[in-house]
Amino acid sequence: MATGELNPNHYPAQRAAKAVQHYLNTRYGSPYRVLILNRVHSGFAEDVADSGRKYKLEISVQDLISNKTEKCTAEVLFPRGEQQRPPQVQASLEELPNTNTKAEEEALFQKYKTNQSLLTENLPDSYGHIDPDMEPFWHLGSTAASFIMLSESTENTLYNMAQVANVTQLETENDQLKFDYHVLLHDMISQEIIHWKLLFTWSPPEGVKVLQMEKLPHSHHNETPQNNN
Numbered sequence: 001m002a003t004g005e006l007n008p009n010h011y012p013a014q015r016a017a018k019a020v021q022h023y024l025n026t027r028y029g030s031p032y033r034v035l036i037l038n039r040v041h042s043g044f045a046e047d048v049a050d051s052g053r054k055y056k057l058e059i060s061v062q063d064l065i066s067n068k069t070e071k072c073t074a075e076v077l078f079p080r081g082e083q084q085r086p087p088q089v090q091a092s093l094e095e096l097p098n099t100n101t102k103a104e105e106e107a108l109f110q111k112y113k114t115n116q117s118l119l120t121e122n123l124p125d126s127y128g129h130i131d132p133d134m135e136p137f138w139h140l141g142s143t144a145a146s147f148i149m150l151s152e153s154t155e156n157t158l159y160n161m162a163q164v165a166n167v168t169q170l171e172t173e174n175d176q177l178k179f180d181y182h183v184l185l186h187d188m189i190s191q192e193i194i195h196w197k198l199l200f201t202w203s204p205p206e207g208v209k210v211l212q213m214e215k216l217p218h219s220h221h222n223e224t225p226q227n228n229n
Helices: 013-030 102-113 134-151
Strands: 004-006 037-047 051-065 069-079 087-094 121-124 159-173 174-185 192-203 209-215
Touching: 013 037, 013 051, 013 087, 013 134, 037 069, 069 209, 102 174, 121 134, 134 159, 134 174, 134 192, 134 209, 159 192
Parallel strands: none
Antiparallel strands: 004 037, 037 051, 051 069, 069 087, 121 159, 159 174, 174 192, 192 209
């Protein structure tokens, strides 16, 4: 792996920046805010004794919904060792893009708080289409999937969420909406489609809280990624 100044467009800088994207979504993502990597402005890598490799980055992230961008500085440490561990990320956003999402979040929460019939498959569908009413649940799945992608990120991976295979709303608990998701992740390096099951809760004040992440057995179905954000 290269050290020193990095080409912002090459894989080492892009992989580290993707880990930052997933980290930010675990902190700030919601049905109405999903942050994606817009651009890597600069990157620097160094070996840190026996700890691992540290990346220092200046990037721009974009709110997928509002299209607004914001600068971000970050450090990412990919730990060394025989056992894979999640990268350690520190990131500072100057300001959250499109922070005015409270009204939409509260309206969605109230609409589904007493609803127990949400059951859908394939977001997007085989034609790449998502019904507007289901877009918040695609964004919610993207946010929850970032917990997986951050945990699984290494210097040799580059994850995106490809599809929500299905989502089921479970009984509301402790004033939290509860969901069971089956998501398909796309590793851009190996081109592998990886199936995961996610159990999590969400509410406007608490955000996404992941209760369980389970990697599912490999499927031989031919899935084609519909979305690489």
